[in-house]
Amino acid sequence: MTMAPAIGETSPEKLLAPVLSAHWDEPRSWTLENYLRHDGWAAARRALAMPPDDVIALVKDSGLRGRGGAGFPTGMKWQFIPQGDGKPHYLVVNADESEPGACKDMPLLFASPHTLIEGIVIACHAIRSDRAFIYLRGEVVPVLRRLHEAVREAYEAGYLGRDILGTGLDVELTVHAGAGAYICGEETALLDSLEGRRGQPRLRPPFPAVAGLYACPTVVNNVESIASVPAIVLRGKEWFRSMGTDKSPGFTLYSLSGHVVSPGQYEGPMGITLRQLLDMSGGMRPGHRLKFWTPGGSSSPMFTPEHLDVPLDFDSVGAAGSLLGTKSLQCFDETTCVVRAVTRWVEFYAHESCGKCTPCREGTYWLVQLLRDLEAGRGRKDDLDKLADIASNIDGKSFCALGDGAAAPVVSSLRHFRAEYEEHITGKGCPFDPAKSVLWADDGHRTGVGA
Template identity: 85%
Template sequence: MTVAPEIFETSPEKLLTPVLSAFWDEPRSWTLETYLRHEGYQGVRKALAMSPDEVIAYVKDSGLRGRGGAGFPTGMKWQFIPQGDGKPHYLVVNADESEPGTCKDIPLLFANPHSLLEGMLIACYAIRCNRAFIYLRGETVPVLRRLHEAVREAYAAGYLGRNVLGSGLDVDITVHAGAGAYICGEETALLDSLEGRRGQPRLRPPFPAVAGLYACPTVVNNVESIASVPAILRRGKEWFRSMGSEKSPGFTLYSLSGHVASPGQYEAPLGVTLRQLLGMSGGMRPGHRLKFWTPGGSSTPLLTDEHLDVPLDYEAVGAAGSMLGTKALQCFDETTCVVRAVTRWTEFYAHESCGKCTPCREGTYWLVQLMRDIEAGKGRIPDLDKLADIADNINGKSFCALGDGAASPIFSSLKYFRAEYEQHVKGRGCPFDPAKSTVWADQSHPEVHV
């Protein structure tokens, strides 16, 4: 269906909740001066007036859930750090945003890096930590430069270093640029990479909260999770809980991309629907309709236009058969070949597999071979069941979630678009005409396949 903005009763101004993105459009939004003009570093002052345990309880009571994909309660993760163990504690921020379709942490760091630094200060105080790390996707050099400058500004102003704001708290932050491996977005592979080793997932237990970076208690949080903390401390947990749903409270950044009129970042309460977000963005591109979409990047099971009114929170999306993940809403119209899209995603996961476990290393390879054959019209009908069987042998049986992410597009695309797979097999090629892009090709002309 084609979604137009006039079908909505609620105005975009009432749906959007700009907090992290409130002043992204201001000149030099990334500077300390701009951040201070917008109540910057007021949350950490409130936190320092509380005890560390009170800060953890406050964040826990707010209901803030991790914004990196799993949705684990942030305060609870902080609470897992053992106290009085005599070991150094570490905070690691996962800024290795590599999920296909995901683009929220990088714009946030580019436009408002001090929100992350202030959140890290609060987290360090809460978990009794003096050393923190930001693991950034290394290809984003402009963001790396802005992060370095923000850290320099924070040190110069006394927000980092020795005796922060006269509290007796010492905090040092190191910005580390990764080398472009998708697997390093998995928290234990990230820790191995940060220690100078090849990025591969670790066997758990022990979990990072007990033995993480340098075998010491470590909290690993997503950028948006930590950056949301200062606003919660500054405005109150009740304010935060007034948005979203009971189990998924608060605001979040939705990355809307694909065949939409106005792609971009939309900060709204959890529980907003894709229909509402499309209304704010002008709908699908003129003359086209939504065919399928991903709620949280390519590693989450895809959904169709039947799910336009599913509330985008962790529970509702899960009940619909997918995952909210990183809230990367990739929207595809009727000109898109599902088989081609899933093949490209599968090739990505096969390429990015670290090779540590057999199901993922071998399974993604064979998925790619089958998908390429089907796309090229060389497949057979039994290959569709073989696809599902191989995906089943990967899903839940690999060392980390990369295997599950590779299997998800296979399962969901076969569920909703099996007929399209069969058309590729019976028609001996892709039924979409790449020259016209919007119509089905004449099956008597297989040369239209590319």
């Protein structure tokens, strides 16, 4: 976990803004005792003294946008919950982090689970709910155990259960471990799974805010979104808006991984650039240079070094042709074969497809067959047009965003690295294999393309 001093003006080493990660490195940071030493539950006391609609207005005015990928305004999502409908209202926290390259929610839950629990209580008050669920990816057993212990501590101390802090608010919180399906990161598939059915996306409308869990009004938020709420309540919307950009204010966690000197979680303002993050993390590994990278994990169209200075906020990344998504910055150097990387990503999406819709179920299968042939040197030149055609028949036409995520690396890699695909065809194999490639000299050092 990588952290830095408070936010500054221009100095690269002072650009980070540790809020969620401020105390991750302390001994037993996950305990309630440690959390209370750092103003823990002070925000909940303040929020529970406010009318629910005022809490919603505060979060809405802060400009907090969902940190789970879509960037939808959190306060607006809360506002969609109908009032006076006589139905139970539910809060569901999406902790099914499984995007290749994403690693921000699990460290947060492992190091500071009480931040999320306090945010859940505030959110339940705002949307008038007395029942909340955390849907956690089941494979991360250490996080599951720590989260269970944090919930037990909160119940024991009176921060969960009946009459929280003497305000009359009741909140029952359940931690549910999923069975390990990537598709359950999609909010409606998550709700189906939580109800005991096979995790598959639902047809919308109706949206979860109207008919979600058990056909009742439901808010589904990402871990980081809810965990950011206590700091906003405690420090104010102006403080939150003092960081980031006008349309994407605040702080966020960036997961930096790949061929970099110091991978880790970097918490900084929205709008920081990859160049700045690389400057602070020691850059690419010695003797190598950046070839391509993803701003939002493998489901986001890839970027190249020409995009190093694109501000990492939702609108700027979108304008540059990609998606900020989960802010999973995977960096690959010149030794990486683009075709091989894209093949592995698409194999993942084909394996994780729920099979409900034809474009995704059939399209990802055929993408994998073509990519495997290309990687092995069995491809033909017209296969590149087939790849593009199949990807276009998936993108925007599948039942949920998994199909779009599978098509994105294919389309973007063909746009930026078509010549490399052609080398696999003309060279009858991967040009990054020293045994087959003219791109390697006898001494094993790279020559020619990419050198």
